[in-house]
Amino acid sequence: MTVDLExxxxxxxxxxxxxxxxxxxxxxxxxxxxxxxFLRATRDQGLRLPESIFGQTVTGEYxxxxxxxxxxxxxxxxxxAETIRMVPWYxxxxxQVIHDAFYFDGTPVDIAARxxxxxxxxLYAEKGWTPIVAPELEFFLVKVNEDPDYxxxxxxxxxxxxxxxxxxxxxxxxxxxxPLFEDIxxxxxxxxxxxxxxxxxxxxxxxxxxFNHGEAMSLADxxxxxxxxxxxxxxDHKIYATFMAKPMQYEPGxxxxxxxxxVDSETGENLFAGxxxxxxxxxxxxxxxxxxxxxPSMALFAPYVNSYRRLVPDSDAPVNVHWGVDNRTxxxxxxxxxxxxxxxxxxxxxxxxNPYLAFAAxxxxxxxxxxxxxxxxxxxxxxxxxxxxxxxxxxxDALLRLNRSKPLRDILGQRFINVLTQVKEQExxxxxxVISAWERQYLLLNV
Numbered sequence: 001m002t003v004d005l006e007x008x009x010x011x012x013x014x015x016x017x018x019x020x021x022x023x024x025x026x027x028x029x030x031x032x033x034x035x036x037x038f039l040r041a042t043r044d045q046g047l048r049l050p051e052s053i054f055g056q057t058v059t060g061e062y063x064x065x066x067x068x069x070x071x072x073x074x075x076x077x078x079x080x081a082e083t084i085r086m087v088p089w090y091x092x093x094x095x096q097v098i099h100d101a102f103y104f105d106g107t108p109v110d111i112a113a114r115x116x117x118x119x120x121x122x123l124y125a126e127k128g129w130t131p132i133v134a135p136e137l138e139f140f141l142v143k144v145n146e147d148p149d150y151x152x153x154x155x156x157x158x159x160x161x162x163x164x165x166x167x168x169x170x171x172x173x174x175x176x177x178x179p180l181f182e183d184i185x186x187x188x189x190x191x192x193x194x195x196x197x198x199x200x201x202x203x204x205x206x207x208x209x210x211f212n213h214g215e216a217m218s219l220a221d222x223x224x225x226x227x228x229x230x231x232x233x234x235x236d237h238k239i240y241a242t243f244m245a246k247p248m249q250y251e252p253g254x255x256x257x258x259x260x261x262x263v264d265s266e267t268g269e270n271l272f273a274g275x276x277x278x279x280x281x282x283x284x285x286x287x288x289x290x291x292x293x294x295x296p297s298m299a300l301f302a303p304y305v306n307s308y309r310r311l312v313p314d315s316d317a318p319v320n321v322h323w324g325v326d327n328r329t330x331x332x333x334x335x336x337x338x339x340x341x342x343x344x345x346x347x348x349x350x351x352x353x354n355p356y357l358a359f360a361a362x363x364x365x366x367x368x369x370x371x372x373x374x375x376x377x378x379x380x381x382x383x384x385x386x387x388x389x390x391x392x393x394x395x396x397d398a399l400l401r402l403n404r405s406k407p408l409r410d411i412l413g414q415r416f417i418n419v420l421t422q423v424k425e426q427e428x429x430x431x432x433x434v435i436s437a438w439e440r441q442y443l444l445l446n447v
Contacts, residue, residue, distance in 0.1 A: 002081070003081040004081075014095045015035055015092050018087060018095070019097060020097065020098050021099050021100075022098075024111075024420060024423055027058070045076040047079075047099070048075065051074065051075045051111075055419050057427045059427065063419065075101045078102055080097065085190075087191075088190035088191065110413050111419045113354050113360075116416055117217060117359055117360040119360070120360045124363065125265065127370075129262050131216045131260060132216070134343075135210075135219060135256055135257070136211070137227070137243070138207070138208045139207055139242060140203060140204075140241070140242050140244070140254060141155050141206075143156070143162070143240070144238060155177075155205060158177070159176060166251075170200045173200045177207075193229065194214065195209050195212075196212050198210075202316060203248065209226075211226075216359050216363065220355045220356045220359045227355075243351040245302065245306055245310040245352045246307070246310045252316050253309065254310070254351035254352075256358060258349060258362055259344070260363070261343040262366070270339065270341070273340070273342040284375065285369045285372075286344065287344060287366075287376040289368045289370060290331075290332050290344070290346065291322075291323070291369075292374055293368050293405065294321055294331065294346070296398075296404065297402065298348075298391060298401065299420065299421075300353065300420075301349040303357075303395075304352055304427065305428060307352055307353075308393055308395065311348075313389070316328070318347050318348055319389035320388060320389050320390045320391060323377070327380055329383045329385050330347070330380055331347055349362070364408060365408075395424060403417060
């Protein structure tokens, strides 16, 4: 799709443009410009940001790598024209557009999250393959929390009472927040974010919204915008929406399950099913790649210390890399489907993951399985929780495994791995400086 930015902005009488890039955490960074200044900037490489924002931690600090010093050189942003959308929650006509980042010699910034996904998709394109994805994103609605030391609580709904019991798939429980979800769906429609089903998940005030399937980059862009949209809509209703992987102590965690298939780029034929309708060798090799390479990719699926609180047995989250048919205890579930809809659901990523990086890692793992022709284990028929856990249990272990995997470093880019590792190590170091309520409760007077 080709979009004439100037005509689009003129037709909608846009006054301001939000120029967005995703940092490694999935936080929207960039600049807000008057519309005419934005158009001028796109013509002469005038829209610039310091490269260091791609090495910024979730706490707002910068890593120590010399070539990412915040005083170092700029990179320039180039708008991805087909991503331009209205920002529906502003009174003034405002547009938002996702940008790619480039050095001034024209080469892409190799540590930008969107480029990492593009790098993987280019490998598929060279083979004549097109990945198709459909994310399912869980999140909690919580009462406004002004003191970060205070535990989160479910918000009050239309009944005037907070939800205290789990209401999985409860229709009336969703309707408690019907005005909020009306706004979310209206905002998504205005932004052409292709969301589908809304359900109540198993946690108190935990929701899930599923996306319709589509090409990976488009869905990553939509997921990036969707998280921002949900948070904004919730604020308008004086509650918080959080995509933390494990925000509440006694509630389940939030995931970003990814349904993945691969089609022939020319014919559109689903390569995961053979002519007899059964699982193809291509499909089995893809699963073999997930099984081998998801553990060393965990820093992209579970990027924070909090992420690993979700990945415990009997919690609706996987603890190993087994696969099975319609088996939700496994890391990789194959839904019962017709051959043209054959897919695998990667249940490992948390809702806190950057969608560009989670998509890139999933597809990189599957790609390695295809080119290395890896055979998967036998599918699990019972509970995978009865089998050994083999996913990393903390962030430091995940980073160690990632840096030891040469195939993943080659696909995702060594410099990106270096920067990601430094960012995550710095975040982990900051976390270790925090003394928790548990420590004060049980250690203060007892040890």
